Amino acid sequence: MLFNRMESGRASISDAVYLEVITGLHGTTMPTILAAACQAMVGAITTYETGDRVTAALTVAGVVVAIVRLVEILAFRRRLVRPPQLGRAEAVRWERRYVAGTVVTAFILGLFAARSIVLGDALCSVMAIGIGFGFGAGVVARLALRPVAALLDLVAIAAPAAIVTFMQPDLRHVGLGLLILMYVVASFEMVRLSFNASINQITLKRQFEQLSRIDPMTGLANRAVLAADLPAMLAAGTIAVHTLDLDRFKEANDRFGHPVGDALLKQVAGRLRAIAAPEDLVVRMGGDEFVLVRRVATDAEAMAERIVQSISAPYDVDGEVIELGVSVGVAVAPDDGRTAEALLSRSDRALYRAKASRGGYVLAGELCMPDPAAAGQSAAEELAA
Structure with a gap:
């Protein structure tokens, strides 16, 4: 039901509003930079303490993907100032690339957290899982108008850590896995509520756009x-x-x-x-x-x-x-x-x-x-x- 409404809501908004949404997705580089910096710091500490090469490889992969995403965001901003004006079809392609970047980043962070749990270093695990929770909060804030993308991100970041915890026989790991799953459910509920509110606002904006362009007496343009x-x-x-x-x-x-x-x-x-x-x-x-x-x-x-x-x-x-x-x-x-x-x-x-x-x-x-x-x-x- 939510996804059906998402598709109808997305199709119903005007091109101008849709372009505004896509521009907003590319509006800041700070979340990408902070996520990469945090992963680099925690990865360096974990690699130094444990000597784990998998953690080092995941850290490098996360930084490389972040650099690619930053280049993509800057390229989008340069495209906005070049003629011709950005059309809807082209904006959809930019959106897909952005979403693909967030999903890859989420999956790398999920593997990073899962690996830290396997290593058994409690403090490193807390730091790695904390990065995942922070990234999930950013997903809820930035991708509320793209519920499918938000769900993919949340699943990608939580699934590896949840699977690893449930594979451990002790009660503490099972409890941690349940907390991760509850976090995903709560996060997606927030996405759903934000999506409903945002679609209502966009619908009103579209109606105001139309009213501002129409002569009320004749229905012609004004x-x-x-x-x-x-x-x-x-x-x-x-x-x-x-x-x-x-x-x-x-x-x-x-x-x-x-x-x-x-x-x-x-x-x-x-x-x-x-x-x-x-x-x-x-x-x-x-x-x-x-x-x-x-x-x-x-x-x-x-x-x-x-x-x-x-x-x-x-x-x-x-x-x-x-x-x-x-x-x-x-x-x-x-x-x-x-x-x-x-x-x-x-x-x-x-x-x-x-x-x-x-x-x-x-x-x-x-x-x-x-x-x-x-x-x-x-x-x-x-x-x-």
Whole structure:
């Protein structure tokens, strides 16, 4: 049951949260350094006191594995600062390497403790088992979100020592073996409790992430998403920005009331979703203003025509047939701007031109051309003069 929930919990968290978890695993080198230093010290003392070559070999192996793990952690940190951004699939590979390193370390420490028990030096055994308990406590703290990895570590570190103690016929060794097993059970119970609490926190964080990106009225993305995602979309290639403003919406809202106005906005959002591609970004900026960002800019003008036709079609709200218009300003990268700010500014200017022309759409590339209405007015003034 726990493992099933672990898999569903892991799959349900967003990529950003998952990457945060993996980054946290690689967040410190101190536990690895301390475990290696403690094993080196206790191994040196035990080897000096007993002359046991197996203990010496296990000590060297533990230090070598610790060095490899440190190199791995530092390599992960260097990878974080290099483009492209770390993806989920790659993060899974880093996680597997990290978990493999902890399991190998745990098994070496387990063999180290078991060997000290076999040697019969009470003080050396206490020190070796103490390192194992300390490592187990670190597993509970660091791997609560990875229960399977935590269980593997706890079993790897406890099994060799427990097996050796139960092989001894006297009551003291049997008691020590039982204490080791009870420690594993208690540790895994702590992992389970920590996992449940952490998954609940991650679930709440994911919900807050979604809420912070969604316009509650229409279910579209909000302007914060546009500010965050537009630069990345622009960096990925040519895009087209369509800025929309509804015509006659205020009159409809004043005449029929705010509930009808809200229903109109929801229907407008639905029509925009219907004509947008899955990879496009549809945003409600606020009020009756929307933005549609297309990842394919070759049909920018055709899309503007589709927007005008779709949004201008009559609406049926509670039996009332309502007609709205729409003004659209279109800016295409890189011709109309190479930054998000420039594109939004140019599309806004085109939108104002469209509204001055009583609806329809205007391409930002046409802004360098004279306004037909302004030109007609100037000509009339010249004739009057």
